[in-house]
Amino acid sequence: MAASATTPRVALVTGAGQGIGRSIALRLAADGLDVAVNDIPSNAEALRAVAAEIESAGHRATTVLADVSDPVAVDEMVEQVATDLGKLDVMIANAGIAHVKPLLEVTPDEFDHLMSINLRGVHLCYTAAAKRMIAQGGGGKIIGACSIVGYRPFPLLGPYSASKWAVRGLTQAAAMEWAQHGITVNAYCPGIVGTAMWDHIDEKLAENEGLRKGAAIDKYSELIHLGRVSVPEDVAKFVSYLASPDSDYMTGQSVMIDGGIQFS
Ligand SMILES: NC(=O)C1=CN([C@@H]2O[C@H](COP(=O)(O)OP(=O)(O)OC[C@H]3O[C@@H](n4cnc5c(N)ncnc54)[C@H](O)[C@@H]3O)[C@@H](O)[C@H]2O)C=CC1
Numbered sequence: 001m002a003a004s005a006t007t008p009r010v011a012l013v014t015g016a017g018q019g020i021g022r023s024i025a026l027r028l029a030a031d032g033l034d035v036a037v038n039d040i041p042s043n044a045e046a047l048r049a050v051a052a053e054i055e056s057a058g059h060r061a062t063t064v065l066a067d068v069s070d071p072v073a074v075d076e077m078v079e080q081v082a083t084d085l086g087k088l089d090v091m092i093a094n095a096g097i098a099h100v101k102p103l104l105e106v107t108p109d110e111f112d113h114l115m116s117i118n119l120r121g122v123h124l125c126y127t128a129a130a131k132r133m134i135a136q137g138g139g140g141k142i143i144g145a146c147s148i149v150g151y152r153p154f155p156l157l158g159p160y161s162a163s164k165w166a167v168r169g170l171t172q173a174a175a176m177e178w179a180q181h182g183i184t185v186n187a188y189c190p191g192i193v194g195t196a197m198w199d200h201i202d203e204k205l206a207e208n209e210g211l212r213k214g215a216a217i218d219k220y221s222e223l224i225h226l227g228r229v230s231v232p233e234d235v236a237k238f239v240s241y242l243a244s245p246d247s248d249y250m251t252g253q254s255v256m257i258d259g260g261i262q263f264s
């Protein structure tokens with residue numbers, strides 16, 4: 001879908017300065033796509049390094065500094081990608097944050113901040129990409145970051161889990177509305193991936209539960225049937241499939257890629 005015989009397809013990956021987003025960006029470049037990478041200004045240096053890595057592998061790349069919770073910035077980001085790389089065929093709405101706190105202590109401002117990135121940010125990226133793809137013609141692939149907690153929450157990750165649950169609903173609704181334009185919309189649901197996000201979760205869970213650093217990730221890792229914590233490349237391999245024509249007959253799905261923690 002949206003493949004051109006002559007020019008490489010173009011992907012945009014949000015939150016691509018590190019972790020899962022970085023790995024997805026590098027994998028899509030290895031698959032032959034030109035890749036725009038996004039992150040917030042405080043991660044600009046890491047983001048430029050990802051773009052340089054893509055370019056040194058012989059692909060076109062561009063960087064876009066933008067906060068995905070800002071509607072104007074997201075529209076401008078998609079415009080910039082089209083200007084720099086010619087079009088947009090694949091949107092990966094990956095950026096997200098995690099808060100670890102008992103529900104009874106979460107303030108309204110903390111709740112809104114998390115939702116503004118994890119849910120509104122995904123909504124803004126999905127819709128800005130869809131508008132562009134519809135205007136271009138030829139369909140496209142829209143892919144979002146969900147999580148295993150989008151099916152079964154983790155305690156102390158209440159608003160985070162709710163945001164991922166909502167991404168699953170949004171993904172289904174978008175799939176229904178945009179199928180007529182040849183756009184598929186799916187999401188990936190990682191389990192426990194060894195990134196900065198899980199370092200933070202581990203530290204905060206340990207504080208809340210009176211555990212030593214590293215104990216929380218050890219405890220949750222016991223749930224993984226394949227016997228190891230995930231690496232970002234595990235997720236990137238699956239996103240590569242979702243971004244490829246091989247997944248053209250799949251839409252509205254939020255699929256576990258978790259080493260066997262949850263079974264839906
Ligand atoms: N690490 C894990 O175990 C899991 C992660 N996920 C999801 O995968 C996605 C990526 O997670 P990780 O790579 O682990 O996280 P990470 O914390 O390592 O990286 C997230 C990236 O998003 C960027 N970001 C944060 N706020 C942003 C904003 N407003 N606009 C643009 N960029 C922003 C950060 O600067 C960072 O580069 C997230 O949506 C996360 O919720 C889902 C399930 C498990």
Ligand SMILES: CC(=O)C(C)=O
Pocket residue numbers: 098147148149190191192193197201
């Ligand atoms: C960060 C996250 O989504 C999990 C399940 O650990």
